[in-house]
Amino acid sequence: MTGDMTPKSTNQGGASPDLATLLASARSGSGRRRWLWRSVVLGLVIVALAGYLLLAGGEATYSYTTVPARKGDLTVLVTATGSIEPTVSVDVSSEQSGTLREVFVDYNSPVKKGEIVARLDTAKLEADVKSAEAKLLAAKAAVSKSVADMNSARITLDRLTSLVNSRVSSQQDLDAARYSYDATIATKESAEADVLSAEAALQQAELNLSKATIISPIDGIVLSRDVDPGATVAASLEAPVLFTIAGDLKEMELQVAIDEADVGQVAVGQKATFTVDAFPDERFPAEITSVRYASETTNDVVTYKGILSVDNDALKLRQGMTATADIVVQSIKEGLLVPNAALRYSPAASAVTPESDSSGGGVFSIFRPPRMGPLTAPEPAGNERTVWLLKAGVPVAVNIEIGASDGQNTVVTKGDIAEGDELITDETAGNE
Known part of the structure; x- marks a missing residue:
């Protein structure tokens, strides 16, 4: 039996689309996906570029503040506060009980040794x-x-x-x-x-x-008088003070509290100057005559008492005046000085090293900003320090050894640095 064997497509109720329609539809969807992928990639590139421009902000440039190394004198000071006191001060009391009948002296009265200052009944x-x-x-x-x-x-x-x-x-x-x-x-x-x-x-x-006759034990001046005629005096182990008599007020002393961190630098014979509130524009000379071994503790702060001799011929200084003394503990002539700001400075210049990766990285490796890293000096050991000189616009590290410092400048004892070399003390970053 013969017949037509060519397959025929049938469409019953529109349930099965033909092959051509399906293929056309598939090609159309693939194109849309490729277009969408390209759009995503382009968007990421734009975002990466914007991020780079925002973070990098252009190539960084630096301007430097410099101070030249110089020759000069340096004085190391230890500052201490205290009060002006007489070199000799005697509290006069009564060894005898009774009623005070007469008082012969008053404040600021000059007295001689053996002079009668008061008498009991x-x-x-x-x-x-x-x-x-x-x-x-x-x-x-x-x-x-x-x-x-x-x-x-x-x-x-x-x-x-x-x-x-x-x-x-x-x-x-x-x-x-x-x-x-x-x-x-x-x-x-x-x-x-x-x-x-x-x-x-x-x-x-x-x-x-x-x-019953109370006399002055020393030559001097009456600083205080704490009794009046008619007062009852009771002699005891802690007899009340009737008078305070100071010795020659032309020779005074400054008693200062020296911090325990500074006391090792202070020695007898060192010169000093001090000021008092009564004469703020005048500096008075003094000299260390004693540094006590006994400590004094106030609010957990340990200090040691230093005694400075003071010439008071003009009688400007008075007992109890608060004074601030600058004690010269070290003096250097014509030393090579660098500012302390140069010792503290460490440059934060950028080391531009774009990343590369053997595994690739695509477009992100192109737009990644350069790495920034501070140029830090090695940790100082002992008196060794690193300073930075400005040479041809570039910071150059130089190792030095330092000596005494006055808080603003420091003496250089060793190192490849000369008078006039420009030392960097600060920097300001900018963008090209």
Whole structure:
């Protein structure tokens, strides 16, 4: 049986599209996807470019602030504060209790050693002296009587001894006479002791009377007077201060508190200058005469007291004035000096090293900004430091060794640096 064997497409109810329609539809979708992919890639490129321009901002340039190395003098100072005080200051009290009858000096009164500055009421003390004198007279009279009694007893003893030898008197009478004589000797010795006691009591009464007169122990000037006539004075272990007398005010001292970090640099004989609030534009000379070993702690801060001698011929300086002293602990002449700002400076210049990757990186590696890295000097060891010189517009590191510093400049003791070399102290970044 023969027939037409060519396949025929059938479309029943439109359920199966023909092959040509499907192929055309597939080609059309693939084109849209390629267009979409290209759009995404282009967008990423634009974003990367914008990011580069935003982050990189163009190539960085730097302008530098420089200061030339120079020869000059350098003085290292230790600053300490304290107060002006007299070299000698004595608190005058009373060793005797009583009522203050007279006061002979006032504030700023000049006094001489031994001069009377005050006197207590002496009525009772004078009566005590008279009583002691009377007791001494009575004791001496008792001695005289005991001597007479002793002599009488001695005569009786001698007489009875003769009578006993002549067998006129008994041995019993002789023994009684001997005992009586010995008793008079003891009475005489006791009376003599009473005289010594009375003499001591009189001396004490006279001493108490003398203490009622208060005198200046030194030549000087009265800084303070804390009593008035009529005041009651009570002598004790902590007797109240009546007067404070300072020695010669033409020779004063400045007592300063030196920080424990600085005390090792301060020594006797070092020169200093100081200022006081009363004369802010004037500097007064001084010299270290002592640095105490004993520490003083205030609010957990440890200090050591330094004493500076001060010439006060003009009498401008007064006791208690607050002073700030600059002590010269080191002085260098014609040293090579660099500013401390140059020692602190370290350049932050860029090292432009575009990344490359053997595995590729595509368009992102092209637009990646250069890496920025600070040029840091090695860590200093001991007195070694690194400074940066500006040569042909480029920072060049130079290693040096340093010595003393005054807080603003430092002495160079070793290194490839000369007077006039431009030292970089700061930089300012900009964009081309």
